[in-house]
Amino acid sequence: MAQSFETKAVHFSIDQETINRSKTTPIYQTSVFSFKTLEELESHYTGELPYLYTRNGNPNPDELGQAVALLENAEAGVASSSGLSAIMAGILAVCKHGDHIVASEDVYGGTYHFLEQQLEQIGISVTFVDFSQPERIEEAIAPVTKLLYSETITNPFLRTESIETMVAIAKKHNLTTMVDNTFATPYLLRPLDQGIDIVIHSATKYIGGHSDVTAGVVVGSKKWVSLAKEKIVNWGANVSPFEAWLACRGLKTMALRMRQQCENAEKLASFLQEHPAVEKVFYPKNVSEKGNGAIVSVQLKPEIDMSAFFSNLSWVAIVPSLAGVETTVSYPIATSHRALPEAIQQKLGITTHLVRISVGIEDFSDIASAFQQAMKLAEK
């Protein structure tokens, strides 16, 4: 039947059935999937055809969830729109109105804010304690406690909480455990192997690795992941196909990037340790045999002019995030940890002279020169 111009203009498409397999997964940039018959539509509901509507499921987010699950030795994984929505989904998979969480006080500021203020609105309470002291965790546990929450390498002090302690306490009190493994990545740590129940990632960071994606992932047992997925679908926190595709593309080079970034970070931590402008370097030890992570935090001496330091870093940009291939610096007190109550900032040591460095893949001598110059020009 001959079609008019207007009809032809919207009904063209390549014959998808006859295309041979593409080497890379195509980007399924579609909000919905189509069906030829009512029987075919029905077969979605009987489980034969996986996709109906992108908020409910799409191959690119599924690929991201499955890839991270594979690397974390998890039974299942689901991708979400951001690290924070992965935290939301993981928590709501476990907790409902009236439940209580014991969380580490040394967590990413956005996580702190979410746990303290957003969860309160839906009747989930949180007690923050110092997770380096197991007795504090135990003291905070109440009859309504359901979840212990921490980060494997904390932000910004890079403490490596004892996963073993968390798992032992959780077993004793019949609690679920959830950790944010963003800073360590599965290249360095796989907390599920150590008995943690749910692991989340801000895929915005090392999984994507190029500062061009906002995404998150929840991995764990099929049970926890399907509950988390239910939250992602129903609270509309799905990741877009293109963002998921970019995160998968980034993930393929994560091991190479991490190797180089950890090596540079190790060298930078030693270099800063010896520098007269530096009061204290925060860099973990013994995280894994592959390295200790690629973030170095540094407390500069009070006589350093912070404004001069940040403006003399040459090619090292001030970036309130981390984990790209470029070395960048962030200022926790003004950005990631701004939302923390002042008393907590002081208790943790988030001061005006604290700088968090996300170490990139550049040649180390260039990284060292940039910091050397900035510290020299910032001496009062």
Ligand SMILES: Cc1ncc(COP(=O)(O)O)c(C=O)c1O
């Ligand atoms: C450790 C950690 N977890 C979670 C998040 C939140 O991730 P997103 O910004 O992708 O929501 C961040 C963001 O900086 C982070 O540093």
